[in-house]
Amino acid sequence: MAIPLLLLLLLLASSSFISAAPPTPPFSPQDNILIDCGAKSPATLPDGRSFKTEEQSTQFLKTNKDIQVSVPSADVPSPIYLTARIFTEQATYAFQLTRPGFHWVRLHFFPLKNNEFDLQQATFSVMTDKYVLLHNFKVNNNTNAILKEYLLNVTEPKFSINFIPMKNSAAFINAIEVVSAPDSLISDQGTALFPVDSFSGLSDFGYQVAYRLNMGGPLITSQNDTLGRTWIPDTDFLKDKNLARSFSVATNVVKYTDVLTPIIAPATVYSSLTKMADSKTMQPNFNVSWKFDVDTSFDYVLRMHFCDIVSKSLNDLYFNVYINGKMAISGLDLSSLTGELGVPYYKDIVVNASTMSGGLSVQIGPMNEKTGTVNAILNGLEVLKMSNSVDSLDGEFGVDGTSAGLGTKGTVAAVGFAMMFGAFVGLGAMVIKWKRRPQDWQKRNSFSAWLLPIHASDSSFMASKNSVGSHKSNFYSSTGLGRYFSFAELQEATKNFDSSAIIGVGGFGNVYLGTIDDGTKVAVKRGNPQSEQGITEFQTEIQMLSKLRHRHLVSLIGYCDENDEMILVYEYMSNGPFRDHLYGKNLQPLSWKQRLEISIGAARGLHYLHTGIAQGIIHRDVKTTNILLDDAFVAKVADFGLSKDAPMGQNHVSTAVKGSFGYLDPEYFRRQQLTDKSDVYSFGVVLLEVLCARPAINPQLPREQVSLAEWAMQWKRKGLIEKIIDPHLVGTINPESMKKFAEAAEKCLAEYGVDRPTMGDVLWNLEYALQLQEAFTQGKSEEEAKVQSATVSASPAPVAVTPISPSSDHRPVFKPEENKGPAEVQAIDDHSGTAMFAQFSGLSGR
CATH class of the missing domain: 2.60.120.430 (Galactose-binding lectin)
Incomplete structure (x- = not known):
């Protein structure tokens, strides 16, 4: 007989569904011990599982005094609650397990009425050989069945559960489950x-x-x-x-x-x-x-x-x-x-x-x-x-x-683990299309050369001057937020947040210059609770800075989270933003070597953000006002309010466009897809500011000159970039060094991210430009400079990193593994215990 069309379609749909989504085979536990305590016969649950009596199971019950009780019926969800075993002295259930690993341990309690004990008042503890499961437990007049469910990593073949009644009381148990759990259930x-x-x-x-x-x-x-x-x-x-x-x-x-x-x-x-x-x-x-x-x-x-x-x-x-x-x-x-x-x-x-x-x-x-x-x-x-x-x-x-x-x-x-960066990704020997690096460059410039021991031996910033908030102090310092400051301390440091102490203003609120302890200057960033957008950026900065430690990133000293206040305390960068030393402030002009060294420092900071931690971070607001200089003109990247975690296993983050005009990656602007190459583009604009000493956007100039990136690249393509460089550099800059520098900027500004170099590539070419400049000032030839670049790193000598005994706040200190190849070099945490803590001046809102 012909099959009706509708029925045929249903059968086809059903068969296609079955083939498209084959069922996963059910998990079969190797240990599946189910005991109905105090029972005379096994009990079968509605889900089909069968609970054996204690006599039928492989467990061993050791006790001197116990009582078996049961009731014919009760308002309970399962028959296992109709029986119980009561102990007046310590009792032990011992189990022989088939395999080690995580096991479900489920304890079932229901206070059955009996003539011997009032189980609603029974008080007792339950322990394994390793874990305390219940301490002075009592059902407290609860008339419902109680399930206590645990997931324990059992490493020994023998597993025991001990029931210990309080003095003049009793312990009881209705049913016990000890069941293997899949290895994949708990990730490390x-x-x-x-x-x-x-x-x-x-x-x-x-x-x-x-x-x-x-x-x-x-x-x-x-x-x-x-x-x-x-x-x-x-x-x-x-x-x-x-x-x-x-x-x-x-x-x-x-x-x-x-x-x-x-x-x-x-x-x-x-x-x-x-x-x-x-x-x-x-x-x-x-x-x-x-x-x-x-x-x-x-x-x-x-x-x-x-x-x-x-x-x-x-x-x-x-x-x-x-x-x-x-x-x-x-x-x-x-x-x-x-x-x-x-x-x-x-x-x-x-x-x-x-x-x-x-x-x-x-x-x-x-x-x-x-x-x-x-x-x-x-x-x-x-x-x-x-x-x-x-x-x-x-x-x-x-x-x-x-x-x-x-x-x-x-x-x-x-x-311990909040101060770790987990498994650091290998840096690899990155291929450079436009200039190959020496093979040992990665090893000589590994993160260990630029990361400092965590807080070293100087703990003066970690300890509060008084005992107020000492509990919070321990917590915040342990999680990487450094010293906990009370609000009163910061009021004193900033003279009650005097308006004359304001050194920066942003969407989050104001940044104040403060003085703490023995006269150390700090920057106090106080969140404005009325600024919703600013608070979001503020919280992002907390999260980012708490897991970032590097010589070329602004250091966080401490934190205040008192009442409704959200305040961060940074090191004070006494020489302010890089931009102030390039144009607009009438400061002493920086030499070309100084500019190169500052650019290299900023590149190191960004290179660390992109590759130095397991997931990677995209800064999203790279510009000269966010590159700050300390008293020795060491560059440090600042302001992580717009930063984003790089996506794991993906090549971009889809997000609304944020940043600063003049520095925005055009591909990110068009597609709203953020990548680490967006930071590379912004850094290319920074390099042009360094070379030309003018803003990224200047609307007062003729139309073709408003955008620095467009204007400078026009001159670069003509081969006449030297025509628009900072007049203060004329006659002092090595043409080959300038050429290499300009090439790096041009590559950074490629239209599409895939055509741009990584920050590691940019860093190497800037170091090469510095070597060319140093050779020039020393009267060496370009060939001599190339030899020097291939054999001597532009980096300072690596900081010696040795194991340090854990301090009271349990911070781990890492020692890099020896004999690692370039693709296996790992980063370690960076924070100087003796460095002065500080933060930005001249910060403006977006």
């Missing part, structure tokens, strides 16, 4: 919050599941989850339900990858989400917020699940994620990370206990930039409590009775 890498930085060592902690939410979707039970987990709806945790809307699609829309499989979270999580509600306004500007009660003495890992199932096209959704009001993810563009819509993505963020005085809150909101649809989404959220310094997940005491004191393991880890 995450991101620390405030400052945002890489975090390594997640596999060294034990975890307790505090919350597991399915945003915008239904309850997911162990029956429907890939690993027997339960996901609850997020509605009860929304701070304002009117600001949020649920959205869902069919689960077959979710496209898993080889890296991210349903083991991380089931398709039901990624096929639903909570997004911004329709505010009926032209430009919605609000956040969707969730609030959670947590134990604020512990650190937490937040695993945030995302899947763009709302967008109609790529690169149309950009949004921010905040945790406790701090920027956790800026400008998240899921399609750039995943390559297509509907592909799951997750991010692990470590939240330090010091930032959770008021509990835990999570917010998502728009970027407030004209980049695509105004919306923000979140598909799922897992909140995991981290074990502290004595491996406790409840209370401050460890298994051996030692106390964690005021700190936690998470805090110590954040101290």
